[in-house]
Amino acid sequence: MKDKRLMQPFTATPSSSYRDSLDENLKEYVRKIRNLSPTGALTDWLKDNANQIEIINSKLIESIDQYLSGSAGKAYDKIENLMELALVKRSLMSLKKPLSKYQHDRRESKSLFRVRESEEHLSERDGIFHIPFDKRNFVKTQRYSIAGLPCLYLGSSLYVCWQEMGKPSLNKLFLSHFKLNHEYGEVNVLNFAFSLEALKLQRLESFLDSHNINDIEAKAYLAIWPILLACSYNVEHPYSSFSIEYVVPNLILQWIGREKCALSGIMYLSTKTKQLRNNDIGINFVFPPATDMVKHKGFCPKLNQIFKWSKPISWQLLNTINHNGGADNNTFNIQISDDLENQIIQNYRATKFYKMENKLRDFTKLNNIEIA
Numbered sequence: 001m002k003d004k005r006l007m008q009p010f011t012a013t014p015s016s017s018y019r020d021s022l023d024e025n026l027k028e029y030v031r032k033i034r035n036l037s038p039t040g041a042l043t044d045w046l047k048d049n050a051n052q053i054e055i056i057n058s059k060l061i062e063s064i065d066q067y068l069s070g071s072a073g074k075a076y077d078k079i080e081n082l083m084e085l086a087l088v089k090r091s092l093m094s095l096k097k098p099l100s101k102y103q104h105d106r107r108e109s110k111s112l113f114r115v116r117e118s119e120e121h122l123s124e125r126d127g128i129f130h131i132p133f134d135k136r137n138f139v140k141t142q143r144y145s146i147a148g149l150p151c152l153y154l155g156s157s158l159y160v161c162w163q164e165m166g167k168p169s170l171n172k173l174f175l176s177h178f179k180l181n182h183e184y185g186e187v188n189v190l191n192f193a194f195s196l197e198a199l200k201l202q203r204l205e206s207f208l209d210s211h212n213i214n215d216i217e218a219k220a221y222l223a224i225w226p227i228l229l230a231c232s233y234n235v236e237h238p239y240s241s242f243s244i245e246y247v248v249p250n251l252i253l254q255w256i257g258r259e260k261c262a263l264s265g266i267m268y269l270s271t272k273t274k275q276l277r278n279n280d281i282g283i284n285f286v287f288p289p290a291t292d293m294v295k296h297k298g299f300c301p302k303l304n305q306i307f308k309w310s311k312p313i314s315w316q317l318l319n320t321i322n323h324n325g326g327a328d329n330n331t332f333n334i335q336i337s338d339d340l341e342n343q344i345i346q347n348y349r350a351t352k353f354y355k356m357e358n359k360l361r362d363f364t365k366l367n368n369i370e371i372a
Helices: 018-034 041-048 050-068 072-084 088-096 133-138 157-165 196-201 214-230 242-258 301-306 340-346 352-363
Strands: 096-098 112-117 152-155 171-181 190-191 263-269 282-288 308-309
Touching: 018 041, 018 050, 018 072, 018 214, 018 242, 018 352, 041 050, 050 072, 050 088, 050 242, 072 088, 072 242, 088 190, 088 214, 112 157, 152 157, 214 242, 214 282, 242 263, 301 308
Parallel strands: 190 263
Antiparallel strands: 096 190, 112 152, 112 171, 152 282, 171 308, 263 282
16 A cells, blocks of 8 residues: 555556556556465455456456457456456445435435536526436546436535536536435445545545445455556546546446446546545546436436436626625525525625625725816
């Protein structure tokens, strides 16, 4: 865990391809495991499972080789076989994370966020849901994104959403927060939001959001880490039509969409900045549509049932509201509403517009121009 080469996000060196760099890092991981001194139960378990982890590594490389040779179907078969390995299957069950803390009927529940950049005004919920099926031509291949397949992408914070979009102008952003519909039932995601660095910092005792790691989970994190490694490379050519770094995460997302084991999506760490690697504000979520509910147009009924979300509101308009600060907040109270603009008019003195008016009156001098 002290080796900086094993800290994500990863980047292939100029003299090495993604495939070769990944292969070397996977082999280095196994070498380190085999060279461990026997210091406890976790170390003994890792050494006993070194051969199984080597099989995981070989399946990943074989999948990439099949894809690069033009056999996308065989590449997926390799990933499917990988997910069926006994060690992987047990570990995935341990990394299945319920999202109950995001249920909208719970007190102090958290929100997930979605951000969209738009020149046009957005006011309805369908404007900030996943891209409609009849507009799938806008869906490009990215990490955990299959070209032409509209998925729902959410973030644990507005900041990570903004980062993932490439830091666009805030004045063009429309915002919404999402929560789980408690009437739908339990929603689970595959937890890829970890790194060896995070585990090292927390000494395998706790991780992110004060989530305690038990012995079974610690083993799962270390067993699955080669798969996470394959999904965590920075793109060498970000504006190209094809990025080899996205092959494995796309195939895994495809597997999630087809899988029948109650996994609705994947949570994973942002690779945009180093500061977001081990912080719970830097988590992304992707939810693919149910394969049996993909239509020619419209939206996925299953995802629509899983979530409830707010109408989109522009960053500029939301920024005008004085919240938890200012003398006027004790007098004027903006209520939860689908018509926030009307609430702003009704509580105008609780806005920054009103504050700016007062500043203009208090700090600027009135005069006229001299006309010859």
